[in-house]
Amino acid sequence: MKVLSKAKLETALNKLNQGAEVFLPMQKAQESGFYSWKLFQQGQDELMLDALNVYLPPKHVVLPQTERMYSIKLEGQDMKIEQTFEDASPRVIFGARPCDIKAILCMDEVFLTRGYEDSFYKCRREAITIVANACYQPGPACFCNAMEVNPVEPAGADIIIRDAGEAYVWETKTPKGEALTSQIAEFLEEKSLALPVAQPFIQDVKYEGTAEKLKKMFADHIWAKLGEACHNCGICTYVCPSCYCFDIQVKMWGDEGYRFRCWDSCMYEEYSREAGGGNPRGDGIERFRNRFLHKLEFFKERYGTPLCTGCGRCIVACPAGINIVKIIDEIKEAELHA
Amino acid sequence: MHKCECEQPLVPVIVEVVDIKDETPDIKSFFVKNPGGQGLPFNVAPGQCAMVSYLPVGESMISCTWQEEQEYLQFAIKRVGLMTDELHQIEVGQKIGLRGPYGNGFPVEACKGKDMLFIAGGIGLAPLRSFIKYCFKHREDYGKIKIIYGSRSYADLCFKEELFELWPQQKNTEVFVTIDSAEEVWKGHVGFVPSYLEELNPSPNGVVAVTCGPPIMIKFVLGSLEKMGYTDEQVITTLEMRMKCGIGKCGRCNIGSEYICLDGPVFYLSQLRDLPQEW
Ligand SMILES: Cc1cc2nc3c(=O)[nH]c(=O)nc-3n(C[C@H](O)[C@H](O)[C@H](O)COP(=O)(O)OP(=O)(O)OC[C@H]3O[C@@H](n4cnc5c(N)ncnc54)[C@H](O)[C@@H]3O)c2cc1C
Numbered sequence: 001m002k003v004l005s006k007a008k009l010e011t012a013l014n015k016l017n018q019g020a021e022v023f024l025p026m027q028k029a030q031e032s033g034f035y036s037w038k039l040f041q042q043g044q045d046e047l048m049l050d051a052l053n054v055y056l057p058p059k060h061v062v063l064p065q066t067e068r069m070y071s072i073k074l075e076g077q078d079m080k081i082e083q084t085f086e087d088a089s090p091r092v093i094f095g096a097r098p099c100d101i102k103a104i105l106c107m108d109e110v111f112l113t114r115g116y117e118d119s120f121y122k123c124r125r126e127a128i129t130i131v132a133n134a135c136y137q138p139g140p141a142c143f144c145n146a147m148e149v150n151p152v153e154p155a156g157a158d159i160i161i162r163d164a165g166e167a168y169v170w171e172t173k174t175p176k177g178e179a180l181t182s183q184i185a186e187f188l189e190e191k192s193l194a195l196p197v198a199q200p201f202i203q204d205v206k207y208e209g210t211a212e213k214l215k216k217m218f219a220d221h222i223w224a225k226l227g228e229a230c231h232n233c234g235i236c237t238y239v240c241p242s243c244y245c246f247d248i249q250v251k252m253w254g255d256e257g258y259r260f261r262c263w264d265s266c267m268y269e270e271y272s273r274e275a276g277g278g279n280p281r282g283d284g285i286e287r288f289r290n291r292f293l294h295k296l297e298f299f300k301e302r303y304g305t306p307l308c309t310g311c312g313r314c315i316v317a318c319p320a321g322i323n324i325v326k327i328i329d330e331i332k333e334a335e336l337h338a
Numbered sequence: 339m340h341k342c343e344c345e346q347p348l349v350p351v352i353v354e355v356v357d358i359k360d361e362t363p364d365i366k367s368f369f370v371k372n373p374g375g376q377g378l379p380f381n382v383a384p385g386q387c388a389m390v391s392y393l394p395v396g397e398s399m400i401s402c403t404w405q406e407e408q409e410y411l412q413f414a415i416k417r418v419g420l421m422t423d424e425l426h427q428i429e430v431g432q433k434i435g436l437r438g439p440y441g442n443g444f445p446v447e448a449c450k451g452k453d454m455l456f457i458a459g460g461i462g463l464a465p466l467r468s469f470i471k472y473c474f475k476h477r478e479d480y481g482k483i484k485i486i487y488g489s490r491s492y493a494d495l496c497f498k499e500e501l502f503e504l505w506p507q508q509k510n511t512e513v514f515v516t517i518d519s520a521e522e523v524w525k526g527h528v529g530f531v532p533s534y535l536e537e538l539n540p541s542p543n544g545v546v547a548v549t550c551g552p553p554i555m556i557k558f559v560l561g562s563l564e565k566m567g568y569t570d571e572q573v574i575t576t577l578e579m580r581m582k583c584g585i586g587k588c589g590r591c592n593i594g595s596e597y598i599c600l601d602g603p604v605f606y607l608s609q610l611r612d613l614p615q616e617w
């Protein structure tokens with residue numbers, strides 16, 4: 001088997017960095033997330049490849065928090081769009097966990113299928129190579145195994161690395177992966193190492209059947225109880241690797257400017273407020289219900305898989321202690337009112 | 339920069355406003371075509387919409403109320419907020435952004451051979467008008483046509499010339515107009531659309547009913563139709579939710595697992611019954 005010795009990791013990253021922007025999990029001051037290797041400051045920042053999930057997922061690499069779409073220019077009664085800003089520069093997500101990659105696969109479904117391909121997403125996405133870091137030791141908040149993710153054999157990876165102590169076992173899965181592997185071939189060695197043994201999950205989550213049951217629970221009183229503590233602050237949507245809702249806005253300086261899109265959150269009142277003030281989800285509980293139904297039922301109905309990948313981030317981040325695992329449990333236990 | 343050949347569904351094309359017509363004190367019709375007057379950027383089927391954009395301000399989803407061959411696309415737009423206020427200020431010759439066509443449109447084929455009952459309130463006539471005019475254009479394909487329309491006041495009635503002159507002259511066609519409260523100039527019916535509908539009590543035999551208007555009107559009309567014996571398969575409505583992308587990506591216009599921008603805005607009532615009651 002091919003392995004990349006941990007001692008050579010940083011040199012390999014430097015090499016990859018010459019041809020692409022490489023994003024990997026690191027701790028920067030108080031924050032942890034996927035940052036560009038260019039921004040890594042020796043002695044201050046810490047690489048977090050060993051950590052399970054850093055606070056922020058790599059979703060900004062496929063869907064930036066804000067992204068310019070096209071230029072706008074006004075000349076009298078004329079309006080011009082002179083430039084569009086699709087960005088096809090090569091990027092690598094290095095060391096993404098299987099749950100975060102599943103989230104990207106969910107976004108691929110949204111942005112690339114069902115009649116329209118989003119050009120901004122497509123151009124970026126095609127130039128992204130994903131190096132997955134397989135998981136053998138689930139953390140206390142993890143439940144990806146219940147959400148159609150295989151932590152040891154992740155789908156959607158171009159390369160899979162496996163932590164075998166002194167080195168990462170390096171497995172190339174796709175042509176994109178081969179291109180990346182060939183760039184750092186000089187650092188890879190042939191060696192036989194023992195693979196880690198997959199440990200059991202700490203949480204036992206039973207998602208099967210939830211989507212079907214939820215179909216009968218839209219009007220159930222359970223939502224008032226489940227969402228009572230929710231502030232609709234939106235942090236759960238911000239940290240979630242698969243929450244992709246966006247807004248489209250414009251920025252002008254006099255006669256010039258551009259249109260851009262940015263992350264949005266279904267937890268906010270303005271999200272679905274209509275001209276004239278009407279809002280089909282004016283109440284916080286209605287927005288809470290829509291988020292969890294989107295995750296657990298609607299997405300599954302439309303795309304065949306849940307939009308929650310079991311990463312556990314929202315459980316850790318929520319100031320009100322809302323826990324999607326408990327929600328799944330309560331739904332499974334709830335009695336249906338006819 | 340855009341280097342590949344892929345389509346750019348979120349980037350508008352620029353069109354020219356070739357005519358503007360006041361319909362009511364707060365609704366104007368905008369007629370657009372390609373800049374320089376050569377043809378249209380795309381074809382729009384009855385019931386489909388487009389994102390109309392005064393670029394420096396915003397984009398709004400608007401039903402195309404009529405496409406006249408290769409002559410123009412017509413949008414009837416009510417002034418209600420940022421973008422629509424700005425549009426109401428522009429003059430003929432102005433360039434604006436447009437992307438589309440979006441949505442499923444009306445099932446014009448499936449309705450062939452049927453009698454048609456159109457029920458609209460306020461700006462809700464704009465989307466139905468594309469279907470109504472389609473029926474007149476293909477008059478032999480459809481049976482009797484009844485149109486019931488209401489607005490707050492006489493001044494607020496949209497497309498007056500068609501309502502009072504052109505449509506009633508069409509073969510086998512009746513037009514019923516009502517306003518909410520009595521006015522001196524108005525000799526016609528007074529009252530809300532749903533109660534006028536019940537008064538007229540059109541038989542459901544062989545009829546497809548199509549309705550659009552403010553949400554509250556739609557609710558009552560659907561109730562009335564049910565009382566009058568219309569089945570859910572005989573009733574079509576168009577829904578409205580706030581929209582941004584128009585192509586089923588941005589997430590906000592969902593009802594259950596359906597996106598109104600992409601899977602709608604036109605639904606049979608039987609389809610809506612399967613969705614969460616959020617409409
Ligand atoms: C399928 C569909 C068809 C429509 N057809 C017509 C029509 O033929 N004629 C017409 O006058 N109006 C129509 N509307 C409503 C129209 O889109 C809104 O009135 C318009 O977007 C308000 O924009 P604004 O910037 O002036 O208002 P603001 O309140 O300033 O809105 C700000 C932003 O909110 C969004 N927004 C607000 N209200 C709505 C809404 N009800 N629906 C969608 N987006 C909204 C817009 O994206 C807008 O940029 C339709 C809406 C939908 C969904």
Ligand code: SF4
Pocket residue numbers: 229230231232233234235236237267317318319320321322
């Ligand atoms: S983080 Fe918690 S409180 Fe905030 S919106 Fe999400 S569920 Fe509600």
Ligand code: SF4
Pocket residue numbers: 236239240241242243295307308309310311312313314315324
């Ligand atoms: S909903 Fe919560 S647990 Fe599920 S993928 Fe999003 S952040 Fe992770």
Ligand code: FES
Pocket residue numbers: 580581582583584585586587588589590591592597598599600
């Ligand atoms: S408007 Fe974006 S999903 Fe419908």
